Amino acid sequence: MSLLSLEDVRTDIGQYAVLHCISLEVPEGGVFVLLGRNGAGKTTTLRSIMGLWRPKAGAIRFQGEVISGLHTAEIARKGIAYVPENMGIFGGLTVEENLVLATEKGKFDPDRLARIYGLFPALEQFWTKQAWSLSGGQKQMLAVARAIVEPRALILIDEPTKGLAPSIVAAMAEAFRDIARTTTILLVEQNFHFAKSLGRDMAVIEDGRVVHSGTMAGFAADAELQNRLLGLAT
Template sequence: MTDLLTLAGVHTHVGRYHILHGVDFSVAEGKTTMLLGRNGAGKTSTLRTIMGLWQASAGQITLDGQRIEACATPDIAQLGVGYVPESMAVFSDLTVKENLILAARDGPLDDTRLEWIFGFFPALRRFWLSRAGALSGGQKQMLSIARAIVEPRKLLLIDEPTKGLAPAIVVALIECFAEIKRRGATILMVEQNFHAAREIGDSVLVMDNGQIVHRGEMSALANDVALQERLLGLSLEAHQ
């Protein structure tokens, strides 16, 4: 199995705060890796560091054989990395259509791919010419994910996509990510919803205090309540 993304001894400082403390892990190509941990463990900071939003102060980040820890965020995106932040970042004053046009860096929107996206998120078709700022929270999350997948990406970094969403929308997201994976995408996802993590994840990384403290198969962690409680402080069922 080929590793698409590798972090080796990655440290991140934000101001005077030392956030990541020598993070080491690899993400296998074509697989979905879940990044779990207690609040404040460093999960979002890890995604931000990979994406270049925060600069690694030490260590190496390698994407498909290329060092990227010193690259700017736009350059990392051009290498085929899509990012869905926890904040559901969309351009509020632009329409749904305009948000997706901006995300399609390689040319005009692909109608076939749009139809595929609308199959998971029909609300985006319905509000195609509406301002993104007028959408509900769930609809903004759909748009944020659609922006990341409007073109094929080599790697998707996704931060808590199901947080605060209605169960029906969560089901649609799970189906969407499963189909993205079937199409060959590699996903690194932070998620607290156990059902989503269990359904989507192939492997799992658990963080604590800015370090990786566990790595293994998602199915093995899902079936070991004692390990869940030791690593996360409570069973994964309680994260739903």
């Protein structure tokens, strides 16, 4: 059984149909990458899963249970976290306060906090600094740390490398590999080099539909398919 499945999901935004009967199977474990050109419907897919935009038709199942139609807070309590493209952190709060808000009971599990420090040492260094003062890469680290401060079965991450320096992208890749050992990641990413270095399975969305799915290794080996679906130069 898949950890997450979308079955003929349709999501409208206003009068426009953005997702057209999209079906997707995300297995448990590792990194599943959702690829596609700008405007294909990748972010809408993540927001539909998280309940931020409610599907008009179809079903979304998580661990076999239908979650489409639930409120976002209910979906989060079932073990799904979301790191949006805009990161969703609170600039006027400190690193510590941002993480406290993401905990269930307002206090940290010492082992999880130690793991966060190990993955993102800068967050320990800037623990008492307000989030607005962090660099773009450090803000992204904080956004991901908020997602793992409590145990999660699935993390949805939208464009985490956008605008980041290559050294930060490399550090983020290492952190994601570590996180994916215990938590499934559904990743939306335009940086194909980053995506193929992490992904085990993948799918391509075009005009709100899944037009290809399979292993990342197979897709990465097919330059013609990459060019046709993503416009990547061979």
